[in-house]
Amino acid sequence: MxxxxxxxxLKVEVVPALGCTEPIAIAMAxxxxxxxxxxxxxxxxxxxxxxxxxxAMSVGIPGTGANGIDIAAALGAVAGNADLKLEVLRDCNQExxxxxxxxxxxxxxxxxxxxxxxxLYIEAICISGDEKARVVIKYKHTNITLVxxxxxxxxxxEDTLDAPTEDxxxxxxxxxLSVAKIYEYATTVSFxxxxxxxxxxxxxxKVAEEGLKKEYGLKIGKTLMEQIDKGILSDDIMSFTxxxxxxxxxxxxxxxxxxxxxxxxxxxxGLTAIxxxxxxSKKLECSDExxxxxxxxxxxxxxxxxxxxxxxxxxxxxxxxxxxGASSAMTYMMGGKLENVCYTIKNMIGDVSGMICDGxxxxxxxxxxxxxxxxxxxxxxxxxGIEISDKDGIVSKEADDSxxxxxxxxxxxxxxxDNVILDIMIxx
Numbered sequence: 001m002x003x004x005x006x007x008x009x010l011k012v013e014v015v016p017a018l019g020c021t022e023p024i025a026i027a028m029a030x031x032x033x034x035x036x037x038x039x040x041x042x043x044x045x046x047x048x049x050x051x052x053x054x055x056a057m058s059v060g061i062p063g064t065g066a067n068g069i070d071i072a073a074a075l076g077a078v079a080g081n082a083d084l085k086l087e088v089l090r091d092c093n094q095e096x097x098x099x100x101x102x103x104x105x106x107x108x109x110x111x112x113x114x115x116x117x118x119x120l121y122i123e124a125i126c127i128s129g130d131e132k133a134r135v136v137i138k139y140k141h142t143n144i145t146l147v148x149x150x151x152x153x154x155x156x157x158e159d160t161l162d163a164p165t166e167d168x169x170x171x172x173x174x175x176x177l178s179v180a181k182i183y184e185y186a187t188t189v190s191f192x193x194x195x196x197x198x199x200x201x202x203x204x205x206k207v208a209e210e211g212l213k214k215e216y217g218l219k220i221g222k223t224l225m226e227q228i229d230k231g232i233l234s235d236d237i238m239s240f241t242x243x244x245x246x247x248x249x250x251x252x253x254x255x256x257x258x259x260x261x262x263x264x265x266x267x268x269x270g271l272t273a274i275x276x277x278x279x280x281s282k283k284l285e286c287s288d289e290x291x292x293x294x295x296x297x298x299x300x301x302x303x304x305x306x307x308x309x310x311x312x313x314x315x316x317x318x319x320x321x322x323x324x325g326a327s328s329a330m331t332y333m334m335g336g337k338l339e340n341v342c343y344t345i346k347n348m349i350g351d352v353s354g355m356i357c358d359g360x361x362x363x364x365x366x367x368x369x370x371x372x373x374x375x376x377x378x379x380x381x382x383x384x385g386i387e388i389s390d391k392d393g394i395v396s397k398e399a400d401d402s403x404x405x406x407x408x409x410x411x412x413x414x415x416x417x418d419n420v421i422l423d424i425m426i427x428x
Contacts, residue, residue, distance in 0.1 A: 005176075006185050007193050010296065013303050014200055017086035017262040017270070019062045020253065020360045022055035022312075023069060025141040026122055027076025028088045033126035033133035034077040036149045041077040041126045044103075047114040049121035050418045051312035054425065058361040060255030062089060064097050067255075070109040074100035077126055085142045086267075087259060119312040119418075140311060141265050177304050179328075179345065179399045183338045186296035197295040198288060200261030204248055204274045207258050211247030217254040217362035220369060221247025238376045241279040242369040248275050249365035263299050263322060264306040268364055272322035273298045276372040277329045280379075286333055294329035297341070301325035308407035312357075314417035315410045316367055319355035323371035324348040330379035342399035344382035348374060349402045350395045353409065358421050 017024060026046065034041045046069065048056070056069045064071050072089075079096035080088040103109060114121050122137040136146040147155040186194075211221050224243035227233040248271040252260055262270040277298050281291045302325035306317060324345055331344045351374045355367060381387075390397040394405040 001176075001181055001185065003185060003189050003193070006181075006300070007189070009303070010194070010197070010299055013264050014197065014270070014299050015086060015262055016203065016259045017267040018088075018090055018257075018259045019072075019255075020055070020059040020268070021086060021141045021262060021266050022052050022360060023059060023061060023072035024086055024088060025120075025137055026052070026056060026069060026124065027072045027080050028082050028085060028142065029122050029124035029135045029137050029144070030073045030076035030126055031080025031088050032082035032144060032147065033124050033135045034080070035082060036133040036147070036154070037126060037128040037131050039128045039131075041103075041128055042108065043127040044073050044077055044109045045125040045127070046073055046109070046111045047116075047121075047123040047125075048111060049114055049116055049118055049312075050422050051119045052122055053111070053113060054357070054359040054418065054422050055312065056360065057425065058359055059253055060362075062255050062257045063092060063094075064100070064255065066101065066104075069111055070104045071100055073109050073124065074103040078103070086262065090259075119310050177300070177307075179301070179304075179342055179403075180338060182297060182300040182304060183332075183341055186293050186300065187332070189293075189296070191289045191292060194292045194296045195288075197292050197299070200270065200274050201278050201291065201295060203259065203261045204271055205278055207251050207256060207260050207271070208244050208248035208275055210256055210258060211249070211251035212243075214251070216256060217250040218365060219250060220365040221245070221250050224369070237280055237283045238373055240283060241276045241376055242373050244279040245271060245275040245372045246365040246369040249368045250362065253360065253362045253364050263325075264303045264317070265311045266317055266322075268318050268360065268368065269302055269306075269322040272318040272368055272371065273302045273325045276323075276326040276375055277333070280330050280333055280376070284333055290333060294333050297332055298322075298325035298329035301328045301345070305403055305406070308404060309410050313410050314356060314414040314421070315353075315406075316355040316357040316371070318364070319352050319367050319371040320349075320406060320410075323352060323368075323375045326372060327375035327378045327382075330375060331382045334379060334383040336379075336383045340382045340385070343385070343387035344378045345399040346390075346395050346402050347378035347381055347386075347388050349406050350388040350392055351378060353394060353406055356417065356421065359425060 079092045134148040233239045260267045263273040305321040
């Protein structure tokens with residue numbers, strides 16, 4: 001097993017993001033297109049996959065007080081910096097926001113559903129007079145596969161332009177991973193090699209604290225924590241983990257201007273992969289090294305599951321991927337070994353496998369709190385040697401096979417689910 005390769009994978013998949021990754025990816029595409037035009041963008045045409053529309057239409061955009069696709073696209077074109085990738089809107093100011101809002105009010109942004117098979121597909125056409133720049137992003141939120149200016153191809157990423165699923169490089173890494181390899185790496189790699197993961201713990205904890213202090217979204221985390229303070233809920237691992245994690249999602253989904261550390265292409269997955277682990281670490285008074293090793297388990301397990309599910313899915317990536325990663329990490333922190341981690345993965349798949357994704361939105365905080373409560377429960381059971389039977393539902397004897405079964409449900413059994421969900425969302 002190549003430890004350096006896995007460490008590099010973590011550095012690629014665990015990166016800061018400012019705002020929900022789907023609208024931010026749209027902003028990155030328009031920012032890239034605008035950079036090739038001599039004058040300001042006058043009009044934007046977007047062609048987006050079902051999953052991108054579903055996850056971008058309702059979420060708050062940092063610093064704007066507004067939600068959705070149009071404002072993200074406009075702000076990216078007005079003042080975005082595509083070189084910053086998932087932090088593309090980092091340097092925008094209120095004057096930029098005002099210009100972007102005027103573009104939206106003047107109906108200069110149009111959105112259409114792309115006739116594509118890719119789950120993650122963004123095509124942004126930025127127009128200024130006779131000039132036109134077209135940018136395509138596929139497979140991963142920052143993966144620009146085509147830049148075309150005035151009909152001339154400026155850039156084309158041939159490695160992924162026609163790839164049927166995720167890019168071949170990541171598929172290769174996926175095939176090299178397993179639950180056993182993840183556990184071996186995380187528990188034996190040098191602490192110095194994974195110490196950087198603590199930066200994500202600090203970053204996401206700040207977002208959670210912001211959600212606990214201010215009234216973001218549905219105030220789920222803040223409300224739950226208030227009930228702990230009043231003695232209505234007990235100050236135990238379960239309640240504290242639910243409140244702390246939900247507070248992070250409350251803030252992020254409602255436009256909090258702070259960046260979060262993402263995991264496997266999603267900021268909410270980053271919150272779910274990190275915050276419950278931090279919360280349990282606080283309660284168990286774990287060392288920094290134990291926390292870093294637990295975070296490595298969480299992020300790698302999240303990535304491993306998502307590599308089968310796909311970057312975007314009909315299933316909630318937080319509920320059925322990142323929460324399993326977090327539960328695996330908790331099991332390790334509770335003294336569990338490899339077999340116990342396998343138990344908790346199977347327990348989680350037997351519990352939360354049906355959680356659908358109906359888009360990024362403030363209500364995601366509810367799903368995160370539900371998923372992490374299952375994470376704590378599954379970890380406690382697994383640490384005590386309790387595992388769900390392989391005779392139960394889609395759970396197999398081996399944890400890796402159970403993960404593949406989960407992906408089969410998502411990719412084969414729910415092929416039309418995204419379209420049905422989007423139709424319901426739009427028709428409302």
